[in-house]
Amino acid sequence: MTGEWWPELAPRIEPTASEKPAYRVVDVHTHLSVPAGEAIAKPFFKPEYEPRIRYSSAETLRYNREYRASARQSGQFEDAEVRLADMDRQGVDLQVLSVPPTEYFYWLDEREALKACRVQHERFAEVVARHPGRFAALANLPMNHPALAVEVLREAHEEFGFNGFELSADVLGLDLDDRRFDVVWEAAAELEMVAVMHPQGFTHGQRMSDYYLVNVMCMPLASTLATTRMILGGVWRRHPGLRMIVVHGGGYLPFYYARTDHAYEVRPELREHIDRRPSDYLRELYFDSNVFDPGMLRHLVSEFGAEHVLLGTDYPFDMGTVDPLGFVERAGLDDAERRLVLGGNAARLLRLDRP
Structure with a gap:
């Protein structure tokens, strides 16, 4: 199969057809690649470290290579100025930067992991400083080394001024309800650092x-499993101050939590670590808007409250929302709800107006 039939690979961002609101629009789910971090990690990489490589077909692997090459050539993954032009077309005032998931590098040893994270944070801080008011950033933590992750979290907050961090839905196959990660949740709650699960x-x-089910189905499935295990494993009962945004609309759980609640009522296995319904904890989480169906966005807002939903596009990936203003407009939210979703919640959670 040749790639000749494929459309242009990098997403084409056209000017939004919706009216730009007078208030600030914030996109909390975007990715900026840091080649210097990749260079540190590359000598230690093995394909079995990454499930999206291990379980991708040859067709998907080839497409992804060509897509990333196309997006890199266009500058969308690495060039802040290219991003600014796309943001202006979308009507987005501020992007929250995070590394692509392929750049977590959880498999690095402590020494190399620390180097990679610092290089990523330095790059993010440089972009934020060069374009005041247009970017904020999330830290990347060496989650396979929890004590070091706490050190990096504190450094990211105190030295780089970040107010959140990104993390995967597992750490090399270890689930996030494992008690070894409690030190990370405790530090995040203490520092008011918002976790963004991707x-x-x-x-x-x-x-x-x-x-392409490795992305289409597996990404929301991974988030569903991770958040369910964290809830049932008592993470939020032990750390009620931990705030978490789950991208891709929170996975499947926000749309089918009733089955888990029912199991909590009839099965003792679900009551070992929590004393409230699972959905009670779910309602304390936050979700982005990258769900593709306006009705699903309306469901998130009506079920969990507009104050728990934030604009997110997954820029510059092709599984993202290219016209976020238009998408939110089609969801039929009222003015107060739109104001929260489009930027008010992000400003509050990530403390965007605090020096």
Whole structure:
């Protein structure tokens, strides 16, 4: 199969057809690649470290290579100035930068992981400083080394001025309800650092290699499993101050939590670590708007409250929302709800107006 039939790979951002509101629009779900960090990690990489490589078909692997080359050539993954032009077309005032999930590098040892994270944070801080008011950033943590992750979290907050961090839905296959991560949740709550969960595929995707299911289905599936385990494992009961945004609309759980609640009522296994319904904890989480169906966005707002939903596009990936203002407009929210979703919630959670 040749790539000649494929459309232009890098997403084409056209000017939004919607009216830009007078208030600030914030996109909390974007990715900026840091080649210097990749260079540190590359000598230690093995394909089995990444589920999205291990469970991708040859067609998907080839397409992804060509897509990333196209997006890199266009500058969308690395060039802040290119991003600014796209943001202006979208009507986005500020992007929150995070590394692509392929650049978590959880498999690095402590020494190399610390170097990679610092290089990423330095690059993000440079972009934020060069374009005041247009960018904020999330830290990347060496989650496989929890004590070091706490040190990096504090450094990111105190020295780089970041107010959140990104993490995968598992750490090399270890689930996030494992007690070894409690030190990270405790520090995040203390520092008011918001966690943004963005999965890197699904660790048991043997049946997902065809049809790009490794992304289409596995990404929200990974978030669903991770948040469910964190809830049932008592993470938020132990750390009620931990605030988390789950991208891709929170995965499947916000749309089918009733089954988990029912199991909590009839099965003792679900009551070992929590004393409230699972959905009570779910309602304390936050979700982005990258769900593609305006009705699903309306569901998130009506079920969990507009104050728990934030604009997110997944820029510059092709599984993203290219016209976020138009998408939110089609959801039929009222003015107060739109104001919260388009930027008010992001400003509050990530403290965007605090020096």
